[in-house]
Amino acid sequence: xxxxxxxxxxxxxxxxxxxxxxxxxxxxxxxAKSITGKSLVVGYLSLLILIPVAALVDNAxxxxxxxxxxxxxxxxxxxxxxxxxxxxxxxxxVNAIAxxxxxxxxxxxxxxxxxxxxxxxxxxxxxxxxxxGITFYTLYGPHSPFHVNITGTWIGVTVAIMFVTLPFSVxxxxxxxESLTIDAEAAAxxxxxxxxxxxRTITLPAIMPALLTGTGLAFARALGEYGSxxxxxxxxPYHSEIASSYVYSLVSSGQNAAAASVAMLLLVGALCxxxxxxxxxxxxxxxxx
Amino acid sequence: MRVRTPKLVRLAAVGLAGATTLGAVxxxxxxxxxxxxxxxxxxxxxGPAYKALETAFQATSAGSGVTFTNTFGASGTEAxxxxxxxxxxxxxxxxxxDEEADxxxxxxxxxxxxxxxxxxxxxxxxxxxYTTPGIVTDSTVVFIVRKGNPLGIKxxxxxxxxxxxxxxxxxxxxxxxxxNLLAAYAAWKALGHTPxxxxxxxxxxxxxxxAEPPSGSTxxxxxxxxxxxxxxxxxxxxxxxxxxxxxxxVIVPPQTLLIENPVALTNTGLKKPAAVAxxxxxxxxxGQTILANLGYRSxxxxxxxxxxxxxxxxxxxxxxxxxxxxNSGGWPVLDKEFFGASVTFPSNDPTHPNEGIVTYxxxxxxxxx
Numbered sequence: 001x002x003x004x005x006x007x008x009x010x011x012x013x014x015x016x017x018x019x020x021x022x023x024x025x026x027x028x029x030x031x032a033k034s035i036t037g038k039s040l041v042v043g044y045l046s047l048l049i050l051i052p053v054a055a056l057v058d059n060a061x062x063x064x065x066x067x068x069x070x071x072x073x074x075x076x077x078x079x080x081x082x083x084x085x086x087x088x089x090x091x092x093x094v095n096a097i098a099x100x101x102x103x104x105x106x107x108x109x110x111x112x113x114x115x116x117x118x119x120x121x122x123x124x125x126x127x128x129x130x131x132x133g134i135t136f137y138t139l140y141g142p143h144s145p146f147h148v149n150i151t152g153t154w155i156g157v158t159v160a161i162m163f164v165t166l167p168f169s170v171x172x173x174x175x176x177x178e179s180l181t182i183d184a185e186a187a188a189x190x191x192x193x194x195x196x197x198x199x200r201t202i203t204l205p206a207i208m209p210a211l212l213t214g215t216g217l218a219f220a221r222a223l224g225e226y227g228s229x230x231x232x233x234x235x236x237p238y239h240s241e242i243a244s245s246y247v248y249s250l251v252s253s254g255q256n257a258a259a260a261s262v263a264m265l266l267l268v269g270a271l272c273x274x275x276x277x278x279x280x281x282x283x284x285x286x287x288x289x
Numbered sequence: 290m291r292v293r294t295p296k297l298v299r300l301a302a303v304g305l306a307g308a309t310t311l312g313a314v315x316x317x318x319x320x321x322x323x324x325x326x327x328x329x330x331x332x333x334x335x336g337p338a339y340k341a342l343e344t345a346f347q348a349t350s351a352g353s354g355v356t357f358t359n360t361f362g363a364s365g366t367e368a369x370x371x372x373x374x375x376x377x378x379x380x381x382x383x384x385x386x387d388e389e390a391d392x393x394x395x396x397x398x399x400x401x402x403x404x405x406x407x408x409x410x411x412x413x414x415x416x417x418x419y420t421t422p423g424i425v426t427d428s429t430v431v432f433i434v435r436k437g438n439p440l441g442i443k444x445x446x447x448x449x450x451x452x453x454x455x456x457x458x459x460x461x462x463x464x465x466x467x468x469n470l471l472a473a474y475a476a477w478k479a480l481g482h483t484p485x486x487x488x489x490x491x492x493x494x495x496x497x498x499x500a501e502p503p504s505g506s507t508x509x510x511x512x513x514x515x516x517x518x519x520x521x522x523x524x525x526x527x528x529x530x531x532x533x534x535x536x537x538x539v540i541v542p543p544q545t546l547l548i549e550n551p552v553a554l555t556n557t558g559l560k561k562p563a564a565v566a567x568x569x570x571x572x573x574x575x576g577q578t579i580l581a582n583l584g585y586r587s588x589x590x591x592x593x594x595x596x597x598x599x600x601x602x603x604x605x606x607x608x609x610x611x612x613x614x615x616n617s618g619g620w621p622v623l624d625k626e627f628f629g630a631s632v633t634f635p636s637n638d639p640t641h642p643n644e645g646i647v648t649y650x651x652x653x654x655x656x657x658x
Contacts, residue, residue, distance in 0.1 A: 075652060134510070142515025151516060152499060231511065234500035235459055238655025241501075248503065249461035252365035253628075254372075254390060 056267070059260035071261035076237055077246060081265065083233075084243040087154055088222035091161035092169075096215045098162075099169025100207065106170070107177040121170050124163055129227030136160050137231045152234035157242060160228040165218035172214025176207045205288065209281035216277025220270035327357050327564045328376045332364035332383040332464050333506035334526045335550070338426075338583050339381075342571065345579055351566040363504035364464030371396050371555070378558030379568055381425060381550060383464020383505075385612075385620040388423070388551040401553035408554060408565060409572035417588045419611065425552035425571050426525070427586040429601075429609065430472035432540040433512060433520040433527050440518055444542050445476045448519055449493040456500045456517035458508040460628055460647050465505030467628055469521035470494065470647050472546035474627075475610035479544040488646055495647075495654035513537075523548060524600075528584030541601035544608045 060068050071077070106118055124132065136159065138144075141151045150156035180203065188198045226244040233240045237249075243266055250259035329339055339359060346352035360367065360375060364383035371377045372394035380397060382388045391397040398404075402423030406412050413422040434442050440453065448455060458466035470491055477490040500516050502508045505526060512520035513535055527539040552571060558564035570576045577587045581596040603609045616622045629645035 079655070137511070137514050230503060231507070234511070234516065235503065236498060236501050236655050237459065237461070237651045241459075241655075245503070248366075249459060252363060252369055252462040254365075254369060 053267070056260050056264060059257055060264040062257050062260075067257070068261045068264070071258040072265040074258075076241070077243075077258075077262045077265075079238045080241045080243045080246040081262070083154060083157065083240065084223055084266075085269070087157040087161055087242075088219050088225075091158045091165060091222055092215050092219035094158075095162055095166055095169040095218050096211060099166060099214065099218075100173050100211060102166075103170045103174040103177055104203075107174060108182075122167050124165075125167050129164060129225065130231075132163055133160060133228040133231040136163070136228065140232075151232050152236070152240050154240075156232040157229050157240070160232050161222045161225055164225055164228050165222050168218040168221060169211075169214045172210045172217065173207050176210040177203075180206050205284075209285040212277045212281040212284070216274050216281075219277075220274050223266050223270050324561055325355050325563050327355060327558070327561065327567050328360070328378045329357055329381070330360045330367050330371055330375060330377040330379070331381040332367060332387075332550070333361050333504040334383075334465065334523055335381050335426075336361035336506070337529060338525075338580060338585070341579055341583060342576060343567075345575065346567055346570045349570065349575075352563075352570065355563045355567070363458075363462040365462050366504075376557070377555050378561055378564035379552065379571075380555055380558075381552040383550060384467060385549070385551055386624040387464060388553055389621075391553075391555075395556075397553045397555050398559070402551075404554055404568070405572060408559075409569055411572045411589065413588075416590055418586075418590055418593050419547065419549065419588070421549050423551045423553060424549040424588055426550045426580055427588055428548040428550070428584075429524045429541065429545045429586070430469050430521060430548060431524045431527050431545065432542060433509075433522050433530065433537050434518065434540055436536040436538050438538045438540065442519055442540055445473060445480075445490070445544065448473075449490070449497055453497055453519060454499040454517045455494065455497045455519050455521065456502070456508055456512045457494070457498055457521040458505050459501040459503055460651070462503045463505055463508070465508065465521075465523060465526075466501070467624075467647075468523070468546060468548050471612065471615065471623065471627065472521070472610075475546045475615050476542060476544040478615065479607055479610050488650070491647065492650045492654060495650055496657055498654065524586070525584035532584070543604065544610070547609050547611045549612075 060072075063071075102121065106114065106121075136156070137151060139146070140148050140156065140159065142149050150159060184202050185198050188202060189195070193201075224244055226242075226248065229242050230245050233242050233245070235241050235245055237246070241249075243262065247259045247262050247266075250256075250262065329343070331339060336359065339357075339361075343357045343359075347355060358376070360370070360377075362370075364387045367375075367380075368382055368387035368390045371380055371391045374396075377396065380388065380391060382391075388397065388401065392399045392401055405422050405424075411417065413420050413424070417424070419427060432442055432448070434440065440447070440450075442448065442453070447453065457469045460466035460470055473491050473494045474487045477487040478484075482490070500508070500511050502511045505523060508520060509522060509526060509530060511517070513530075524539075524541065527537070530537055531539055552568070554564060554568050558568070572589070574589065574592055577589045577592040578596070581587045581592055581599075586600055587593045587596060607614070612623055613619050616626070625645060627645045627647045629648065
């Protein structure tokens, strides 16, 4: 039985505010509770994430490393992955800028309809993605009331992904902006700094870690998006087929190992992006002290 | 002032949503083992027909008190779902090989084609039009064009004219897509071309495809949303779309392919009297008449004779090709030859081993787009 409780989550140098019960825990009063708590968390994560991922890995490597690689990098897979990564990257970048601007307006400005706008931001999370996909097809397809047809193009795919991942960008930056006191910004302004200069030198560095994390999340989420994209892409293999749709078609035709291999490659890519964005975000946060 | 929902309330809401989702998934599954609930799984386009069949069946003495669960999607997808354990009593997929995949997986008895005679009481050899056992509906591959046919599309060769944009589902997921591409091949063959020319024609069809949605019904939605000039579709789906008032015109090409959709009782369905009764209803005159009124060509000789006046006729019997006309081995051979990912084709191309004709051609067509 460990006497001194360990908390593996607290690896950040900048420690988050501790909850009221942290005193109890450090006094060693609930180490038994913390062990049950930990096993519950591990059990829960195992059921939801670890076991399914292990099954996926097992499926992907069933035929050995060689078959994993040839399946994950078949020409159709590579074409689909290239398109997906490109669109996800562009969408994440655009959302990083647009999401920050949205968060800035929501936090700093007071206007009528602000709370409504605030609620609408989360809509992409609530709306079934297929519904979003069909709506986009109607609005920006051949019968577009705005005479804009982006179906079957990478721009269409990117726009659909931007819609689905916007909340990640806004919601990660928003709380940091909220906690930021405007004293420094106000001081800089009175000293004659332009508003862009103030944003670039004071606000942006402060929100940068959160922005990176949010962008990483948005990108990772985008790699696996299916419902909102499958219609607008027009789904032509080797041309406008997205990775998740290719995986779906492999599963449908009984090629489970190939499907797992492609999914595995996407998963590793998403994981790398998440790790890199998190590590960089933490470095930045630490440097700011 | 901004009002934040308290954390606890939000947590509770998430928990509640989660619990409801779990409940929604769990409830039908646990209820589905009940004797009076028949679980129907089918290919996407068959959905509306089953709604009508089930309602009519419930009004019969055999069907009173019987309720249904329905799962419809791309044929290949649903075949995989059934193989993976989706509760199913009656399985109506787009084409033979998907049904056979469920038999291989053990969900459907391997002699499912005999059920038509042994369970349904219909001897396919004497009582059906095309005598293939285990087939519940016939149809053909047709063209759907914009209302009034502005491009003057009449026959297959019109589809590959410069600038004509086609919509056909993705053959990797959709049964409809497989029928469509085989129809192009068969029609070209019926016109007296060589196998090489037939293959090249399939390639041109793929090159003209501007959208390949996952299933037959999503292909229709995509076309109705304005994409493409011609949609390749089941005749029954096309007629249903016309009946629904969609602004389209249906063109039955002079040469095309006979579509045969199989149905089977699963191992669990065979043990459920309600499912057996529903299966028998599908092959009854009443059931087949409902299907005929919805645009399917009836498999029963008697119902076909009474309803064929509302369907396009073909000049020569060979104008309506069957899968066995293309290859006497039928679907088991064609599926590998055209759509296979695990056979050797073309054997002379070392960079593309183990691919069927269509699987192979998709790459050239997709890259050329």
